[in-house]
Amino acid sequence: MSDISLSVNGRQVRATVEDRTLLVHFLREHQGLTGTHVGCDTSQCGACVVHVDGKAVKSCSMLAAQASGSTVVTIEGIANGADLHPVQAAFKEHHGLQCGFCTPGMIMTATDMISRHPEGLDEATVRAELEGNICRCTGYHNIVKAILAASQAMSKASKPKAKKAA
Amino acid sequence: MGMEGIGARVTRKEDKRFITGSGRYVDDMVVPGMKHAVFVRSPHAHAQIKKIDVKGAQAMPGVIAVLTGKELKADGIGNLICGWMIHSKDGSPMKMGAWSPLAFDRVRYVGDAVAIVIADTKGEARDAAEAVEVTYKELKAVVDAVKALEKGAPQLHPEADGNLIFDWEIGDAKATDAAIKAAHHVTRMKIVNNRLVPNAMEPRAALGHYDKGDDHYTCWTTSQNPHVARLVMSAFYNVAPENKLRVIAPDVGGGFGSKIFIYPEEVVCLWASKKAGVPVKWVADRTESFLTDAHGRDHHSTVEMAFDKNNRITGLKVDTVANLGAYMSLFSSSVPTYLYATLLSGQYNIPAIHANVRTVYTNTAPVDAYRGAGRPEATYLLERTMETAARELGVSPAELRRANFITQFPHQTPVIMCYDAGDYGASLDAAMKAADYAGFAKRRDKARKAGKLRGIGMSCYIEACGIAPSAAVGSLGAGVGLWESAEVRVNAVGTIEVLTGSHSHGQGHETTFAQLVAGRFGVPIDSISIVHGDTDKVQMGMGTYGSRSGAVGMSAIVKALDKVEAKAKKIAAHLLEADEGDIVIENGALKVAGTDKNVPWFQMALAAYTAHNLPGGMEAGLKETAFYDPTNFTFPAGCYICEVEVDPETGVTEIIQFVAADDFGNIINPMIVEGQVHGGIAQGVGQAMLEGAYYDPSGQLLTASYMDYTMPRADDLPSFKVSTSNTPCPGNPLGIKGCGEAGAIGSPPAVINALTDALGIADFTMPASPSRVWAAAQKH
Numbered sequence: 001m002s003d004i005s006l007s008v009n010g011r012q013v014r015a016t017v018e019d020r021t022l023l024v025h026f027l028r029e030h031q032g033l034t035g036t037h038v039g040c041d042t043s044q045c046g047a048c049v050v051h052v053d054g055k056a057v058k059s060c061s062m063l064a065a066q067a068s069g070s071t072v073v074t075i076e077g078i079a080n081g082a083d084l085h086p087v088q089a090a091f092k093e094h095h096g097l098q099c100g101f102c103t104p105g106m107i108m109t110a111t112d113m114i115s116r117h118p119e120g121l122d123e124a125t126v127r128a129e130l131e132g133n134i135c136r137c138t139g140y141h142n143i144v145k146a147i148l149a150a151s152q153a154m155s156k157a158s159k160p161k162a163k164k165a166a
Numbered sequence: 167m168g169m170e171g172i173g174a175r176v177t178r179k180e181d182k183r184f185i186t187g188s189g190r191y192v193d194d195m196v197v198p199g200m201k202h203a204v205f206v207r208s209p210h211a212h213a214q215i216k217k218i219d220v221k222g223a224q225a226m227p228g229v230i231a232v233l234t235g236k237e238l239k240a241d242g243i244g245n246l247i248c249g250w251m252i253h254s255k256d257g258s259p260m261k262m263g264a265w266s267p268l269a270f271d272r273v274r275y276v277g278d279a280v281a282i283v284i285a286d287t288k289g290e291a292r293d294a295a296e297a298v299e300v301t302y303k304e305l306k307a308v309v310d311a312v313k314a315l316e317k318g319a320p321q322l323h324p325e326a327d328g329n330l331i332f333d334w335e336i337g338d339a340k341a342t343d344a345a346i347k348a349a350h351h352v353t354r355m356k357i358v359n360n361r362l363v364p365n366a367m368e369p370r371a372a373l374g375h376y377d378k379g380d381d382h383y384t385c386w387t388t389s390q391n392p393h394v395a396r397l398v399m400s401a402f403y404n405v406a407p408e409n410k411l412r413v414i415a416p417d418v419g420g421g422f423g424s425k426i427f428i429y430p431e432e433v434v435c436l437w438a439s440k441k442a443g444v445p446v447k448w449v450a451d452r453t454e455s456f457l458t459d460a461h462g463r464d465h466h467s468t469v470e471m472a473f474d475k476n477n478r479i480t481g482l483k484v485d486t487v488a489n490l491g492a493y494m495s496l497f498s499s500s501v502p503t504y505l506y507a508t509l510l511s512g513q514y515n516i517p518a519i520h521a522n523v524r525t526v527y528t529n530t531a532p533v534d535a536y537r538g539a540g541r542p543e544a545t546y547l548l549e550r551t552m553e554t555a556a557r558e559l560g561v562s563p564a565e566l567r568r569a570n571f572i573t574q575f576p577h578q579t580p581v582i583m584c585y586d587a588g589d590y591g592a593s594l595d596a597a598m599k600a601a602d603y604a605g606f607a608k609r610r611d612k613a614r615k616a617g618k619l620r621g622i623g624m625s626c627y628i629e630a631c632g633i634a635p636s637a638a639v640g641s642l643g644a645g646v647g648l649w650e651s652a653e654v655r656v657n658a659v660g661t662i663e664v665l666t667g668s669h670s671h672g673q674g675h676e677t678t679f680a681q682l683v684a685g686r687f688g689v690p691i692d693s694i695s696i697v698h699g700d701t702d703k704v705q706m707g708m709g710t711y712g713s714r715s716g717a718v719g720m721s722a723i724v725k726a727l728d729k730v731e732a733k734a735k736k737i738a739a740h741l742l743e744a745d746e747g748d749i750v751i752e753n754g755a756l757k758v759a760g761t762d763k764n765v766p767w768f769q770m771a772l773a774a775y776t777a778h779n780l781p782g783g784m785e786a787g788l789k790e791t792a793f794y795d796p797t798n799f800t801f802p803a804g805c806y807i808c809e810v811e812v813d814p815e816t817g818v819t820e821i822i823q824f825v826a827a828d829d830f831g832n833i834i835n836p837m838i839v840e841g842q843v844h845g846g847i848a849q850g851v852g853q854a855m856l857e858g859a860y861y862d863p864s865g866q867l868l869t870a871s872y873m874d875y876t877m878p879r880a881d882d883l884p885s886f887k888v889s890t891s892n893t894p895c896p897g898n899p900l901g902i903k904g905c906g907e908a909g910a911i912g913s914p915p916a917v918i919n920a921l922t923d924a925l926g927i928a929d930f931t932m933p934a935s936p937s938r939v940w941a942a943a944q945k946h
Contacts, residue, residue, distance in 0.1 A: 020289060034194035035187015037419075039367045040452040044872035047367060075187035088185040092177050095837050098845065099672030100184030101367040101419030107185060123885065130880035134872065136367050136420050137672045139848030139909075140880040142841060 004068035009077030017064045024048045026064035027074060035075040035104045046133030049105040050074045056112035075104035078111065087111045087150040096146035098137035109133050110147045114154055121151045171685025175837040180676040189417045192371035192386045193449045201230050203435060203448040204291035206281040206298045208273035211307035211529035211865020212320060215271055215280065219299040223283060226297055228290030231442035234281045235270030243267060243437050244403045246430065248494035249645035252332050252503055260332040263323025263527065265493035267430035274322055274492035275529050276865055277457030279430050284442050307529035307865035311489035312466050314528045322492060322527040331490060331525040336507045337581050342520035345481025349472035353555040359543045360932045361464035361859040363875060364536045368419020369450035370459060374435035382410050387432045389415040390425045390669050391709020394646065396701045398428045405436050415699040418671035423535035424459045426711050427496040456870040461859055462536025464489040465502065465543045471551045477559055479514055479570050484521040484547065492527060495534035499525065504642050505540030511579035512548040513590040513626045513803055514570040519580045529865040535711065537849055537910040541629040549625040549915035554928055564594060567626050583630055585801045588829060590626060592891045596827035597805035600887050606809065619812040623919025624805060627912035631904035632717030632800035649795035651707045652722035654730050656788040658775035660768030661693045667707010668719035669699050673906065674838045675715060681834055682720055686727050688753040689767055705791065713904030716834065717800045721898045725792035733788060737773055738765050740781040800895045802903040804828035808916040812924045817940025819855065819921060826888045826912065831895040831903035839905045843888045846909015852878040854917035855934045
């Protein structure tokens with residue numbers, strides 16, 4: 001058994017878990033954060049992506065014990081109260097989801113992608129960077145559209161107006 | 167309110183829970199005292215079970231129970247069935263082999279369940295499952311349907327001599343043979359439709375809960391049709407009587423057909439929850455899904471298409487061998503028969519058609535409906551043949567199709583279907599324009615200079631949706647009726663609940679169904695809730711598959727709304743002291759036409775429930791129910807064009823553009839319809855270029871994970887150009903045809919027609935992986 005302590009969505013949590021407990025199972029079963037999903041056994045589908053210390057991580061490929069001391073943010077933790085995160089809003093606006101199962105992982109991957117590309121994104125980059133997330137419903141068309149729109153919205157929001165005019 | 171009614175691009179009401187991580191899927195459900203199950207599965211494709219020793223497993227930490235097929239049988243749990251009777255052409259009924267939810271004497275495919283282990287945690291159940299000792303005597307296996315028919319092939323079921331389930335035919339053999347004999351030209355092809363795994367992103371799951379106090383079962387399951395699951399588990403599998411069994415399909419993470427069927431696991435979890443005295447949850451891991459979800463397609467066909475000297479089709483003869491796997495899944499028999507061969511006329515006037523279909527047992531996972539179900543196989547066969555015929559005849563593929571299009575409606579084909587409406591030329595024109603078909607030669611020449619091979623291909627598909635008129639399918643062998651039900655409850659404050667037998671697992675019913683009601687009564691869409699997926703809440707319904715939720719499910723809602731409207735108008739007329747015939751409903755109020763006299767919707771609703779001042783003899787309340795049974799199938803159709811570029815050095819094929827021009831009839835929400843088409847195309851392109859389920863000769867599934875089975879990923883696909891040119895369906899009140907399966911039906915032949923055009927070859931077997939394309943390019 002391992003004693004772990006980590007921040008989950010801004011709250012410090014402590015737990016004793018079986019050594020083999022994966023981070024995704026810790027989040028789902030110990031923390032009740034069932035928005036993070038398990039879609040495969042081989043770290044391929046990306047339904048379980050969360051942020052660990054600010055980076056997108058497949059929580060099925062990390063032990064809960066390895067995450068001890070880290071700051072973890074899940075799909076439940078990215079909205080600002082009642083205000084959706086811009087990526088969440090863009091997925092809704094552009095119909096970037098159907099059954100919703102891959103969606104949390106897609107959104108967590110997308111927020112990480114956008115933050116790593118402050119210069120902006122193009123379709124080819126978005127498609128290449130979605131390599132680790134599988135969606136069976138949307139054909140990715142509207143997911144790509146949503147991420148591009150969110151990237152634009154976030155870059156507009158982060159740039160002061162004067163700078164933009166210049 | 168027009169902004170929220172029919173035709174509006176309303177963003178989805180259900181999205182909020184999915185984008186915030188608040189969706190509720192079966193694996194998210196927790197019941198007090200719940201334990202976790204792991205199934206012990208056969209590692210062999212074909213073997214006798216000599217002995218199952220569970221003692222070691224039972225002694226493992228955390229283990230509650232280890233149960234086997236013998237105990238299941240002893241408790242009277244029934245065998246799994248196929249619910250659609252097909253008769254062979256000699257009149258004999260299909261040969262259904264026994265399928266016990268837990269195998270006890272013999273296993274017939276890798277993944278066949280032999281025991282269930284229930285423990286405190288999934289990890290403990292998994293550990294204990296490995297300690298269950300099953301002694302097998304291995305038998306020879308056969309995985310290929312054609313080989314399974316050969317003399318001396320391993321035999322799967324004593325009921326099915328020679329592994330043949332049925333040998334069925336449709337159409338006029340004599341007339342077709344005569345047409346081929348008299349033909350000016352005959353195009354002949356061998357067509358393989360590759361085996362696929364549906365791969366909904368949410369793995370199948372079941373949570374069975376037996377309540378001792380009430381002698382009542384609840385099953386949470388990943389189902390597209392919870393009522394059908396309850397009916398089948400009650401009437402055939404003897405789990406519990408219907409009134410003692412509640413089936414809930416909460417949020418379901420995609421289905422694509424694979425979650426229509428009632429699988430062994432939900433039956434066993436329910437039974438085990440009583441036997442072990444604990445709620446039992448099972449969630450498939452991905453490899454388990456690959457091994458045991460019903461697969462799709464897997465047809466081997468030959469086709470002969472006859473033409474006269476004017477390039478008119480005079481006859482079509484098809485012979486198909488369809489692999490149904492180790493057991494007959496719930497609707498497996500209907501897929502290669504009435505969902506396939508009845509569509510072999512395509513969009514064309516074909517005076518004589520004959521198809522012969524043999525279905526076969528093999529040591530592979532059961533095969534059943536997967537997005538399109540039979541119609542993709544028909545379309546692929548027909549559209550590959552049309553393209554090849556055009557090349558052989560030296561005419562434009564577009565013009566050969568156009569010359570043979572059906573243009574007069576209704577049109578009775580020689581294979582049962584009567585097409586009600588369509589304009590195939592309009593879709594063809596729209597697709598060719600969107601693809602700049604005329605400019606292709608220039609693009610091809612430019613690519614050639616860069617050492618690349620460009621090709622363009624098209625596919626004109628038709629499908630039968632809106633499944634289905636109950637009497638018609640009953641006469642063809644269906645064990646169920648395929649109507650749909652709806653209940654509309656107007657609450658006392660005027661808010662509305664619609665309870666529907668349709669089930670949404672990505673299709674957006676909570677939005678489109680609400681749009682229908684909002685548009686009808688002019689009430690805000692937020693005041694309408696769609697309730698589905700729970701047999702305790704919703705009256706009997708038939709569920710979602712075959713692109714039926716719009717055409718059949720919404721039609722049932724329309725019928726119920728008609729009744730609500732009639733009563734509402736009576737109440738309003740009484741309150742307004744007006745004539746019932748003068749009442750109109752506009753912007754959330756019931757008005758006396760041509761006056762300013764009105765009663766707001768909510769006030770009318772309140773009056774219905776206070777019942778202080780109702781017309782004489784009227785019952786209180788405002789709630790109406792309807793069952794809608796369609797009078798015909800619907801016939802979505804369209805034209806898809808694909809342009810590819812092949813690098814002959816590497817075999818890598820890039821999709822340069824993909825155009826879809828569909829006719830779906832009237833559309834409720836264009837945004838959602840486009841999304842359905844995008845997803846369908848991705849699955850169709852996946853079939854054509856990436857996907858394939860492969861068994862080795864011993865019956866081991868070689869493609870049992872996402873590391874081996876190539877799922878379409880974002881960088882495998884382009885953005886799609888989609889449009890519609892719609893002819894309303896005359897057969898239902900909303901004029902809807904359905905859009906859920908079109909993309910998966912129309913796209914594979916468009917891709918392969920483009921690829922064979924690029925390579926200058928006639929035959930190519932899907933999927934177009936780089937190695938296979940490279941090999942084909944070298945031969946050329």
